[in-house]
Amino acid sequence: MGSALPLGDPAPLDGLVPASAAVGAHERAFGVYVHVPFCRVRCGYCDFNTYTAGELRGARQVDYADHAIGEIRMSRRVLEASGVPHRLASTVFFGGGTPTLLPADDLVRMLGAVRDEFGFEEGAEVTTEANPDSVGPDDLRRLADGGFTRVSFGMQSAVPHVLAALDRTHDPARVPLVVRWARDAGLDVSLDLIYGTPGESLGDWRRSVEAVVAERPDHVSAYALIVEEGTKLARQIRRGELATPSDDLEADMYELADDLLGAAGYEWYEVSNWAMDASQRSRHNLGYWRGDDWWGVGPGAHSHVGGVRWWNAKHPAAYAERVTAELSPAVGREVLDAGTRETERVLLLTRIREGIRIDTLHAGGRHAVVGLIADGLVDAKAALAGVLTLTRRGRLLADAVVRRLLEE
Structure with missing residues (x-):
């Protein structure tokens, strides 16, 4: 954090x-x-x-x-x-x-x-x-x-x-x-x-x-x-x-x-x-x-529920003052739009071994998969089964893989 x-x-x-x-x-x-x-x-x-x-x-x-x-x-x-x-x-x-x-x-x-x-x-x-x-x-x-x-x-x-x-x-x-x-x-x-x-x-x-x-x-x-x-x-x-x-x-x-x-x-x-x-x-x-929900407790803690993200007052004294007054300690929030939620979904699911289903990507992302396999960044066998999973080289270059998946 x-x-x-x-x-x-x-x-x-x-x-x-x-x-x-x-x-x-x-x-x-x-x-x-x-x-x-x-x-x-x-x-x-x-x-x-x-x-x-x-x-x-x-x-x-x-x-x-x-x-x-x-x-x-x-x-x-x-x-x-x-x-x-x-x-x-x-x-x-x-x-x-x-x-x-x-x-x-x-x-x-x-x-x-x-x-x-x-x-x-x-x-x-x-x-x-x-x-x-x-x-x-x-x-x-x-x-x-x-x-x-x-x-x-x-x-x-x-x-x-x-x-x-x-x-x-x-x-x-x-x-x-x-x-x-x-x-x-x-x-x-x-x-x-x-x-x-x-x-x-x-x-x-x-x-x-x-x-x-x-x-x-x-x-x-x-x-x-x-x-x-x-x-x-x-x-x-x-x-x-x-x-x-x-x-x-x-x-x-x-x-x-x-x-x-x-x-x-x-x-x-x-x-x-x-x-x-x-x-x-x-x-x-x-x-x-996986984009699940969580409540973050404490100074500066971030929470996320159903595409709504918010964050608490940073300093422990400011946090304590708000909680003692029975006010929400949250000082700011954002409601994520569909584009931001999709970007985060691809960014986060790509990092984990279970990967992301290729058929849930937009057309540009699906077309990028062949090139990612050719470059040794994505596991070919998993891709044939419909799932994009990183190779070890892909893990080292995970941010680059995500950029290519998100290109239109």
Whole structure:
């Protein structure tokens, strides 16, 4: 979640959404995202809406769970009053920031509010992100006992100098400990990596991927580092203190990760995500890629229901003020037109392994498929079965594939 809010129309103070949001709702899954915007330190590459203790200015971390619960209670009322039919939550995801900087009991209380207001589907997936140095065995047991099913650890690298370049504070030796503690608590485990850090070699990256494979997590994410304007990292690169990550090296890193993870039994299911089997794929993130509905709770959080997208006040103090006054924390929204929804559908479905049905593309997109196969970007066998699925080369050039599919 980037820190800059998009442009849009003002959101109504009551938070009500247009009647169009209810159309087809029963055909879409419903998830809840809870943004916990607190970090112990600000990582130099991060552009997310997060705050260290010195940046809160009028907000208190200890009050946050109560404010988030206030929005969760409000969300049920808003959807009902807008005519959106009630659905059980299929997934809940606590992200940040570092959600586990809050006491485990606070996270469990917020999850309890989601359960009270919406209920959970059978086998609902409930995830929290965590830094390896932000949890201990007691925290993880409390989360599991409170209804969490999954934890996603921000490992990023196994190499100390790479972690230092990213301003990450944990000791790589702690990762095996937290993985074991999570498993002992009965939680599924995902490990998240970043590649392309300035100063990171292909050998460094191999060491990190091999360290992940050694832990046998259920799920692995590996994202290319994006240098965001306004971050410490962008300033360091602009001043020549650090080198700009090489596109060619990043491509080599991606292919190495895919090779090592594939050899270890992991299967890619989205450009940057691998799972040990289909049951371990992140169902919450798949909801985003499939265009399902979700309510985003917290400062700067984004929501989407039936083609209506809205976003909350960014700063925790402004967010808390609105929730306390029983006003919607949403400050802006947009109703997506048919063209935008189609562009996003193609963009997102193309990224996942199940792909997009070719007969749902417009004529220009369907005609582009033959050329994409010839260029080695799309799987020919899948295309013959009517589905466009990326090859590994296509995954590396996914944005280019989407552009060609959207050309008239």
